[in-house]
Amino acid sequence: HDGPIETDAVIVGAGPVGLFQVFELGLLEIKAHIIDSLAYPGGQCIELYPDKPIYDIPAVPVCTGKELTDNLLKQIEPFGATFHLGQEVTVVAKREDGRFDVETSKGTRFVTKTIFIAGGVGSFQPRTLKVDGIERFDGTQLFYRVRNPAQFAGKNLVIVGGGDSALDWTLNFVQEGPNKAESVILVHRRDGFKAAPASVAKMKELCDAYEMQFMVGQVTGFEEADGRMTSLKVTGGDGVTRVVPMDVLMVFFGLSPKLGPIAEWGLALERKQIVVDTEKFETSIPGIFAVGDVNTYPGKKKLILSGFHEAALAAFGASPYIFPEKRVLLQYTTTSPKLHKVLGVE
Numbered sequence: 001h002d003g004p005i006e007t008d009a010v011i012v013g014a015g016p017v018g019l020f021q022v023f024e025l026g027l028l029e030i031k032a033h034i035i036d037s038l039a040y041p042g043g044q045c046i047e048l049y050p051d052k053p054i055y056d057i058p059a060v061p062v063c064t065g066k067e068l069t070d071n072l073l074k075q076i077e078p079f080g081a082t083f084h085l086g087q088e089v090t091v092v093a094k095r096e097d098g099r100f101d102v103e104t105s106k107g108t109r110f111v112t113k114t115i116f117i118a119g120g121v122g123s124f125q126p127r128t129l130k131v132d133g134i135e136r137f138d139g140t141q142l143f144y145r146v147r148n149p150a151q152f153a154g155k156n157l158v159i160v161g162g163g164d165s166a167l168d169w170t171l172n173f174v175q176e177g178p179n180k181a182e183s184v185i186l187v188h189r190r191d192g193f194k195a196a197p198a199s200v201a202k203m204k205e206l207c208d209a210y211e212m213q214f215m216v217g218q219v220t221g222f223e224e225a226d227g228r229m230t231s232l233k234v235t236g237g238d239g240v241t242r243v244v245p246m247d248v249l250m251v252f253f254g255l256s257p258k259l260g261p262i263a264e265w266g267l268a269l270e271r272k273q274i275v276v277d278t279e280k281f282e283t284s285i286p287g288i289f290a291v292g293d294v295n296t297y298p299g300k301k302k303l304i305l306s307g308f309h310e311a312a313l314a315a316f317g318a319s320p321y322i323f324p325e326k327r328v329l330l331q332y333t334t335t336s337p338k339l340h341k342v343l344g345v346e
């Protein structure tokens with residue numbers, strides 16, 4: 001795609017509220033593009049508690065974070081929103097013609113009449129390793145996510161972390177296959193893991209077979225030569241620092257949300273939350289709306305059900321920007337032939 005994508009609505013954030021925003025816009029015949037920095041939709045429900053039960057979605061006595069996300073995706077299917085995942089919205093700027101320029105970290109550009117910020121507690125970013133000077137190797141020898149595993153085949157890897165990502169990648173690089181590394185050392189601060197027990201058992205089995213090594217400890221420093229990291233200093237639970245030669249360091253400390261670029265778009269904020277009215281959930285910039293955990297107003301409660309209500313009113317609030325001539329009336333999905341048509345249930 002060369003030029004920017006022209007659209008009526010861009011939704012920033014594909015958490016539960018951003019997803020339901022697609023539905024509410026869809027009923028008013030407004031097509032949306034939806035963007036998330038995560039590679040998958042669902043926001044906190046998927047990233048933080050996919051298997052935990054939620055009990056306070058109206059008329060759904062119980063469902064997990066994953067089930068809620070799957071059901072929302074099914075519910076918004078008729079509206080054919082375009083998903084742009086794995087990219088953060090970095091730029092939002094007002095244009096002379098009243099519309100907005102929106103740009104993502106991957107360079108996807110939009111020109112849109114309205115924006116719905118459903119950014120929740122922020123975009124999830126990998127937690128970084130705190131070792132002085134090591135950030136210089138980010139993307140060359142230090143990695144927080146694996147995009148192209150084949151690039152690490154035949155290398156000497158040190159993998160840090162104790163969760164599923166650390167264990168899954170360890171197994172991937174140790175076992176026979178196209179990505180098999182020359183050597184793999186897993187480093188975790190304690191001999192206890194927050195990963196699937198089967199993966200932990202498999203890892204221990206591979207250690208017993210001398211296929212890989214596990215060290216209890218923390219990366220506290222590194223050695224370099226000619227601008228390359230040659231080895232890591234790993235300080236063990238016994239207080240002894242050992243030097244571990246390596247080619248590549250992978251760190252999987254999980255993801256933490258950062259409000260990030262949203263704070264730089266000139267919107268009125270209050271304690272890192274976007275101030276909105278409670279009639280349209282519009283921000284201090286006309287045409288930009290904010291819904292879900294990211295907004296604040298008197299009495300705000302960070303609940304999914306509140307976000308759903310906000311999305312409905314924001315859609316009605318945005319309609320005049322898109323259809324200035326049209327009088328939008330409230331219609332029931334139960335009885336409206338027009339809504340049946342947009343829902344595809346005629």
Ligand code: FAD
Binds near residue numbers: 088121
């Ligand atoms: P989020 O779910 O936070 O999603 C926001 C999305 O926006 C994220 O995916 C993020 O990556 C993306 N994003 C942010 N900034 C950008 C950017 N610049 N570019 C691109 N993408 C961006 N609520 C309930 O109502 N009931 C419950 O039982 C309940 N249980 C919970 C249990 C736990 C353990 C937790 C942590 C929360 C719980 N909540 C519950 C709260 C609920 O999950 C949140 O209210 C809800 O997820 C908010 O939805 P959201 O769509 O506003 O934001």
